[in-house]
Structure formats: structure tokens, C-alpha cells
Amino acid sequence: MTNYGENPQLSYNKYLKVQQLIELQENLALPEKHDELLFIIIHQTFELWFKQILHELDATILYIRDRRIMRAVRNIGRVCEIEKILVNQFKILETMTPHDFLLFRQELKPASGFQSTQFREIEFLSGLKDEKLMQFFDEEFAIERLNKRFGAETLHDAYFGFLHNQGFAVDNFETRVESVIKIIRDIEQHSEEFALQEALIEHDELVSHWRFHHIKMVERTVGGKMGTGGSEGVGYLQTTLSKRFYPEFWEARTRLEIE
Ligand code: HEM
Known part of the structure; x- marks a missing residue:
């Protein structure tokens, strides 16, 4: 019997490259320190999930462009x-105890x-582009990726482009806030616009x-020490707390009144 499409060479380990995967954790400290493996695996899993997030958000932009809004909403979900x-x-x-770290x-x-x-790519793609941050990257692959993201359409652009096509005014911050307010006031009339907005504000909030x-974990582990990257540590990280991908959505809540 012919097993169409079956590959006798394939196995779980080969498909998922498990051997290579579990050889990718190299401790720096000698003699070996028990918690360094956890530290490496946590960071590597974050980066893998970041890759998946970028994959989903890239697809979301294409769905919005094609007006396939429910698909876009599911992806952001x-x-x-x-x-x-x-x-x-x-x-x-x-x-991990502060001492073990x-x-x-x-x-x-x-x-x-x-x-x-x-992480910067997720910020850029979501709508928050900060050119100053580019100077901190000197590896070729990083510069190439960030330059590409910097010039590309963001989810912020895609959302307000969609509103524009639906007849909403989006030419400046004020008109965009007004458009968001109109949508929130009548979610049944603007159900797709609202569903997409809700998905995006959830992403922003998360x-x-x-x-x-991250800040609380940093504080609990190293207190007020300087960061390994040279910043003042928690003090610097606190300045990032006010960052928002979709300031118009948040501003609309402040200005919204019952008509
Ligand atoms: C014990 C664990 C950790 C400590 C003590 C720590 C500490 C810090 C500190 C102090 C900074 C500021 C930059 C610097 O001077 O280094 C920073 C930035 C950052 N860390 Fe961590 N971190 C830890 C774990 C993680 C993990 C697991 C991730 C996941 C990827 C992560 C991702 C980031 C990112 C993306 C930034 C840049 C944030 C921004 O500029 O908005 N960190 N970290």
C-alpha cells in the first residue's frame, strides 16, 4: 500500500530539530552555576514567542488591508x-534568588x-517607532531587521487606513480621536471597527x-542596581511604562461623554 506523502526518514526529533534545539544552551559561568540554564531557557523561549507574535502581526496587517477583519481579530487574539x-x-x-543570580x-x-x-520589532510593527533606539544595535542582522521594520506599515497605520476607507476622518490626532469616539458610541453600527479596536487595545494593554x-521581576532580583546593558536599571525601565501603541484609543476614553 502506498502511503502518499509519508516520509520514512521523518521523526519527531528530526522535524522539530530537537537535538539542535537542546544543544543551543551554553552556560558562560565556570564552574557551572545551576540557575544559568533557567536564565537562558527563559530568554530563548521569550524570543521564540516574539517570533510567533511577529508572524501573527505581519499576517494581521495583510488581513486588514484585504478587509478580512474577523481574521485580523482572531490573529490578534x-x-x-x-x-x-x-x-x-x-x-x-x-x-531564582537574588544571590543565585x-x-x-x-x-x-x-x-x-x-x-x-x-522586542523592538514588536514595538515598531505595533505602531511605536523610535529612531533613537536604532543606535543601540550594532549586529548586522539586527540593523537589517530594524531598518526594514522602520520603513514598513504598522498596525496603527493599517487600523486608521481601514477607518479612512470606511469614511472616517483620520488625518491628524484630533480627528482620529473623534473617529474612535464615534465608533465607541455606536458599536453595533461600527461592529468591525470596534472589534478590531478592542483587539488592538488588548494587545497594547498586555x-x-x-x-x-518585567520591572517588578527586575526589582525583586537586582533591586536598584545598574542594568547589565549600562542603564540605571529600574529607573530607566519605569520611563517606558507610559509607552502606548494607540494613544488615540486611550485619549478617546478621557474625552467620551454621554450625548
Ligand atoms: C533576572 C532577569 C532580568 C533582569 C535582572 C533584567 C534587567 C533588565 C534591565 C536592568 C534592563 C534595562 C536595560 C539595561 O541596562 O540592561 C532590561 C531591559 C530589557 N529586558 Fe530585562 N531583565 C531580566 C530578564 C528579562 C527577560 C526574561 C526578558 C525577555 C526577553 C527581558 C527583556 C528585556 C527587554 C526587551 C528590555 C528592554 C526594555 C525597554 O527598553 O523598553 N529581560 N532588563
Whole structure:
């Protein structure tokens, strides 16, 4: 009997490249420190999920362009579920004591999460582009990826482009806030616009939760120490808490009144 499409060479380990995957964790500290493996695996899993988030958000932009709004909403829903897991993942790292971290922290300098290219890509793709951040990257693959993202359409552009095509005014911040208010006032009349807006504000809010939980985890582990990347640490991270992908959505809540 012919098994169409079956590959006798294939196995679980080959398909998922498990051998390569579990060889990718290299401790720096010698003699080996027990918690360094957890530290590496946590960061690698974050980066894998960041890759999946970028994959979903890239597809979302295409769906919005094609006016396939329910598809776009579902994709962002998946991103949000991943983000909830990522926020909780910090709890695993909090099982490492401040002292056990210090046993290998020195070896990490000057590496830092600040150099996470994919994290910046998520910010850029979502709608928050900050050219100043580009100067901190010097690896070729990172510069190439960030330059590409910097010039590309964002989810913010895609959402307000969609509203424009639906007849809403979107030419400046004020008119965009007014359009958001109109949608919130009559969600049945503007159900697709509202559903997409809700999905995006959830993504925005969950990234804020990520920032907050990261800071609390950092504080619990290293207190007010300077970061391995050279910043003042928690003090710097607190300045990022006010970052928003869709300021128009938040401003609309402030201005909304009953008609
Ligand atoms: C013990 C664990 C951790 C500590 C003590 C820590 C500490 C810090 C500090 C102090 C900064 C500020 C930059 C610097 O000077 O280094 C930073 C930035 C950052 N970290 Fe962590 N971190 C930890 C775990 C993680 C994990 C697991 C991730 C997941 C990818 C992560 C991602 C980031 C990102 C993306 C930034 C840049 C944030 C921004 O600029 O908005 N960190 N971290």
C-alpha cells in the first residue's frame, strides 16, 4: 500500500530539530552555576514567542488591508494569549534568588534584554517607532531587521487606513480621536471597527503588563542596581511604562461623554 506523502526518514526529533534545539544552551559561568540554564531557557523561549507574535502581526496587517477583519481579530487574539503566557513566565524567573543570580550575572555584561531586536520589532510593527533606539544595535542582522521594520506599515497605520476607507476622518490626532469616539458610541453600527479596536487595545494593554511585570521581576532580583546593558536599571525601565501603541484609543476614553 502506498502511503502518499509519508516520509520514512521523518521523526519527531528530526522535524522539530530537537537535538539542535537542546544543544543551543551554553552556560558562560565556570564552574557551572545551576540557575544559568533557567536564565537562558527563559530568554530563548521569550524570543521564540516574539517570533510567533511577529508572524501573527505581519499576517494581521495583510488581513486588514484585504478587509478580512474577523481574521485580523482572531490573529490578534492569539497574540494576546501568547502575551498572557509571557507575563506569567516572569514568575518562573522569580524562583531564582537574588544571590543565585549574582553568581553568574557578571559574566553577562554588556549583554542585556535592551538588545532584544524582536522586542523592538514588536514595538515598531505595533505602531511605536523610535529612531533613537536604532543606535543601540550594532549586529548586522539586527540593523537589517530594524531598518526594514522602520520603513514598513504598522498596525496603527493599517487600523486608521481601514477607518479612512470606511469614511472616517483620520488625518491628524484630533480627528482620529473623534473617529474612535464615534465608533465607541455606536458599536453595533461600527461592529468591525470596534472589534478590531478592542483587539488592538488588548494587545497594547498586555504589552504594558509585560513592561510592569518585567520591572517588578527586575526589582525583586537586582533591586536598584545598574542594568547589565549600562542603564540605571529600574529607573530607566519605569520611563517606558507610559509607552502606548494607540494613544488615540486611550485619549478617546478621557474625552467620551454621554450625548
Ligand atoms: C533576572 C532577569 C532580568 C533582569 C535582572 C533584567 C534587567 C533588565 C534591565 C536592568 C534592563 C534595562 C536595560 C539595561 O541596562 O540592561 C532590561 C531591559 C530589557 N529586558 Fe530585562 N531583565 C531580566 C530578564 C528579562 C527577560 C526574561 C526578558 C525577555 C526577553 C527581558 C527583556 C528585556 C527587554 C526587551 C528590555 C528592554 C526594555 C525597554 O527598553 O523598553 N529581560 N532588563
